[in-house]
Amino acid sequence: MKLAEKFRSTEKPFYTFEFFPPRTDQGFSNLLSRISRLADLNPLAISITWGAGGSTKDRTLELASLTQKEYGIDTVLHLTCTNMEKGMVDEALRAAKEIGIQNIMALRGDPPRGEEYWIPTDPRFTHGLDLVKYIRSTPEFSDTFSIGVAGYPDGHADKSLSEDDEIDYLKAKVDAGADFIITQLFYDVDNFLRWVKKIRERGVTVPIIPGVMPIQTYASFLRLTKLCGTNVPTSLQADIDPLKHDDQKVKDFGVSLAVRMIRRLVDEGAIQGFHFCTLNLEKSVQRILESLGWTPGLSKVQTHNKLIADTPGSVIHPTTTSNPEFIVTPATATSTASNGLIPYLPVEGEIGKGEVNNAATWDEFPNGRFGDVNSPAFGSQDMWGGxxxxxxxxxxxxxxxxxxxxxxxxxxxxxxxxxxxxxxxxxxxxxxxxxxxxxxxxxxxxxxxxxxxxxxxxxxxxxxxxxxxxxxxxxxxxxxxxxxxxxxxxxxxxxxxxxxxxxxxxxxxxxxxxxxxxxxxxxxxxxxxxxxxxxxxxxxxxxxxxxxxxxxxxxxxxxxxxxxxxxxxxxxxxxxxxxxxxxxxxxxxxxxxxxxxxxxxxxxxxxxxxxxx
Incomplete structure (x- = not known):
């Protein structure tokens, strides 16, 4: 079903999950069981990312086909258009149509490589707007897809345009046929609400879905906010800095912060849905939804943990691990005491059978180049590419x-x-x-x-x-x-x-x-x-x-x-x-x-x- 239609028919707060195709066969197989578990949380849809230049095309389409056809979950296929070999956009759209996908996230992707020195690109596509226009103007695809586009509450990472110019460009994508906007991650709720108001005043009426990325480690928080050009409020930095040597507390803080942000946005009345950037991790997203009371059929243990998470000053405390440090990837998050916290109690069946090397620990070291190839999140941070x-x-x-x-x-x-x-x-x-x-x-x-x-x-x-x-x-x-x-x-x-x-x-x-x-x-x-x-x-x-x-x-x-x-x-x-x-x-x-x-x-x-x- 097209998301534009589902948005209109959904009354309660909804949420979507984003995954990327794992780099290894083991990770791919184990992600399927992870998606199966998360599907029990009743997301409105899930989205599958697309590697720059189509580098993950086959894996992306394979994963999207399984989620759409085998799991019966409405799937959003991310599609980047720059640096794509000529004809690859058409191939991807035809493949998506064939497997029953009705939703596309139209993105620019990485800028052209080496400017005029990068030859094998499709000259029709240099911006996300080009992709929206192409889909809507091509009879083969025009009525097939609901189209989403990206929004940047804190401005695009390259900072090449003013906010007014960026909003004009966003409006142009909507005017060209985009049905909804999913935003880049942000942590400044006041600025986000101001940005939404400004967009609405420009006449943009399509749904705006905030991108939520729970903080997993202090190091990844610093890296991703820098990479995305995200504004970090002074108060947030002051709250997280004392925790930076305790990856347990940072992860807990990430959950409680996301819960507070979502509750405020819901209370403001302007937002009805949220897009979780999972990085192929499940525990933090699950804990957030449980704390919000949005998960169906909570067990006694889950209800107990939810009540604790709702109690001011209390957090749920999962087992934690981390990752190695590399000469060129400063990723270790150190740890100190987590006294007085109530342990997170895993639910029976929470860890999929057959997953190798204690799947319960995979979520606890989400960054780092090596990690464990069996983990669905192996290689998720993309520290070496881009x-x-x-x-x-x-x-x-x-x-x-x-x-x-x-x-x-x-x-x-x-x-x-x-x-x-x-x-x-x-x-x-x-x-x-x-x-x-x-x-x-x-x-x-x-x-x-x-x-x-x-x-x-x-x-x-x-x-x-x-x-x-x-x-x-x-x-x-x-x-x-x-x-x-x-x-x-x-x-x-x-x-x-x-x-x-x-x-x-x-x-x-x-x-x-x-x-x-x-x-x-x-x-x-x-x-x-x-x-x-x-x-x-x-x-x-x-x-x-x-x-x-x-x-x-x-x-x-x-x-x-x-x-x-x-x-x-x-x-x-x-x-x-x-x-x-x-x-x-x-x-x-x-x-x-x-x-x-x-x-x-x-x-x-x-x-x-x-x-x-």
Missing amino acids: FGRLTAASTQWPPPRTAADISAICLRFLTSEVLSYPFSSSPLSLESHLILPHLKRLAHLGWWPVGSQPAVDGAHSSDSVVGWGPAGGYVYQKPFVEFFVGMDDVERLESKVRQMPKGSVDFLAGNNAGELRTNVLEGERNAVTWGVFPGQEIVQSTIIEQESFLTWKEEAFSIWTDWSSLFPPESPERTLLESIRDSRWLVNITHHDFKDPDALWQFLFEDVVDNAD
Whole structure:
């Protein structure tokens, strides 16, 4: 059914859920059981995101087909139009029509790559407005779909237009045939209400659905608000800052904040529905809806937790884990005490049968590149992609013409002379400073590091740099490092690994051509971050295995392609970057001796002579 029709016939507050297609087969399968559970909460619809340039086209359509046809849930297909190969928009619309989807979210997507140097795009589409006009003007699709478009209460992230110009553009999309607006995430309710009033005064009458993204960790909150250009009220920052070293409390705060925001918007009378950006996580969304009393058929346990959540000063307290820190992805949220909180009691059947590695913990470490490939949220944060961010930051890096130029860019990032790197949109993490001399040495060698983790042997869970999880626990990390090297170094390192005692060092190396060299057997799972907490089983928050490495490898090499497309064809810069992409290997080395902080680095550097500082 078209959402425009459902909106008109729905009286009580409604809600929709947004999911993205997982990167792995395991994650995809487990997301289906997660969606099945969340479907019991009676969402009005669910939406499935579309990767930039159609990068997730097949997975998106497969997932949308299952939710629409197998689960019988009205599904909204996100569709971005820029950077799409010619004809892909038509293919996607025909496929959606064939599987019975009647709702499209028409989005611009990432801006054109490398401006005039990016060739394989469909010239018909440069803005979301173009997509709305095309659907409405094409007889094959004009009456098939209800169309949604994006709204930006805090302004678009690129800040290229004034608010009045942005509202004019939004009105143009509605005038062209859009039926509803779903907004970007926001936390300033006063500003949102002002923005809605201003839009209504311009004559826009279609439903406006606020985008709600519960805060999961302090680090992801900072990253996403910066990425989206979200306004953070001073009072909110003051409330969350004291909690930033306790990922348990941050998650609880995210739930209670969302509940307060939604209640106020409902009380104001201007909003009747909400769109939850789930990031493929379920616990926070479920807790929010239970606290609001919107979930059907609450069990006794759920009712008990809802009443507690409704009590001023009380929060529900789930089990918490976190994620590793990477040299280029500062994602660890540390943790201190959560005393006096009433534990969250999982409901029987809440965790789907057959899900691997304790599905109950997946929601508790929602960020980080590795995590667990079985989790539906694996890779959800997209810290390593996003061409728009690469384009915006590229002015910080001199145009590279030699391998030495790449090393210099890497070193400038490691020494904090610049705050981004092609493989990181965020500044160097505090945890990376613990091993900074070793990372700088790698850069001097021309082994460009992109990810790392220091050894940690039983640090307190409240440690301000490496701690995570509930208070009174201890956390552990096996050291690993990931970097780009040439073939000669791959062979040398692989030979060294073979000489090590079996099980002491894990080696993974892959190139852009799809070759893999490794001593890690398929199916072997190496927990590199884990925690021991009172009253809980050991929590393994980060696992490295072939599947996770190969998934990231594809994205890592695509960054070289994206970077090269900023420069003209056959230019020295593009030639260099494409040759690096095609000749270098991405190597991941994990040392299993987490009690010796120097073990990994001694293994790497024992026979290396260089001029590192």
